Amino acid sequence: NDEYANLGRIGRMSRYMQDYLTVARDYEDYELGAAIAISKENYDDALVCTDQSIACYEGGEEGLGDLYLRKGYLYTLMEEYSDAENWLDRGIALHAAPEARLTRAQVRLSLGDTQGALDDVKSYIDTAENAMELLPNLINIYEATGDFQTAADYYTLLLNDETYRSDDYYLNRAYCYTNLGQMELAEADCERYAAAGGADAATADVMMGIGWMRQSEYARADEAFLSALARGYENPEALNYYIVLCSYISEDYARACEYGDRAVQAILSGEGGQTADLRLEEATGKLKVTLAKTDVSSLCLMTGAAHVQMGDYDSAIDSLTACLKTDGGTVFANYLRGSCLLTAERYEEALADFDAAIAAGEEVEKSTYGRGICRMQLGDREGALEDFDWVMLHGEDKELFDATFQMMERLLRGEPTETE
DSSP states (O other): OOHHHTTHHHOOOOOOHHHHHHHOOOOHHHHHHHHHHHHTTTTHHHHHHHHHHHHHHOOOOHHHHHHHHHHHHHHHHHOOHHHHHHHHHHHHHOOOOOHHHHHHHHHHHHHHHHHHHHHHHHHHHHHHHTHHHHHHHHHHHHHHHHOHHHHHHHHHHHOTTTTTOOOHHHHHHHHHHHHHHHHHHHHHHHHHHHHOOOTTTHHHHHHHHHHHHHHHHHHHHHHHHHHHHHOOOGGGGHHHHHHHHHHHHHHOHHHHHHHHHHHHHHTTTTTTEEEEEEEETTTTOOOEEEEEEHHHHHHHHHHHHHHHHHHHHHHHHHHHHHHSSTTTOOOOHHHHHHHHHHHHHHHHHHEEEEEHHTTTSHHHHHHHHHHHHHHHEEEETTHHHHOOOOOOOHHHOOEEEHHHHHHHHHHHHHOOOOOO
């Protein structure tokens, strides 16, 4: 009829299945209908046909279990995981096929049942005839549940098997070791991977850098990130933040300044603003470095602080000003910039920064002392005495106390206002 003729291909198939279900009479009819619907990826009709097949079925428990499993598979394809688990449970109770447990493991993982997923994987590996062949596709479940030791053990099995081994497994096992904090083992695997001509040696360096950071070994992390750059890492600007962080913590301020200035300039010009994040890609089981948004405020702050350590106050002021212009600008940058402006004898600007720091409760003692110096140099003796008096009464830094005492004496004696 015209209505049927005007339907699209999928619509016609759905209409056909509706008509088919009204005339089908026995088990074979419904099984044929299910096969047709599945071939067209029409899972709703396949479920209806399967329900009818179950109602007509007169065979043994194993065959009935297969029908239940089919419903579990269909619900899995439809991403309706609660229903999928229910029917897989019923099917496995009648026919414990290894592949059914593998499917249920993925379903349970999607539902957050990590222990259940692990139990199914173990059962699959123990009973399946081709477990080694599919093992690379199963390890991700152990990694997803945080069982990196078991995952590493299975990668060792694969590396020791001439049929299934791949040099890529060195990189994957190294990933497990970094998550376990076993960095020496991870480093050895990365070296094996690079020696075998691994195409992602730069990615391995990034992974090692992140791993060393987790262990608070910042100097070694720094070297790993620099190695990634030397190997031609495809997103070099994504590593600048980590290099600045590691260099600053390990007190290599010159390097922190170099890469910090580079990163800040790239961000201000719209070319940077990202950092590297490492994860295991579920679909392929390969390591993949994705890009995450850089904490620009922290980057600028660290760069500015590094310039302060190097005594380059003009560059520090530029970096700290960039920090304060970001959405997440920290008021600690006001204190640091105020200190630099004070050194540069830009007293009015420094005074404004110290006001902001004090109002926010940031480095109050030092900021109050700095503001006192600014007020003194700007001729505000009463304001300066007020700030110095506060430091004398509330301060806890002995050196600052002594310096404040000397400044107060000068003011009270009416000596010229100049900083030491």
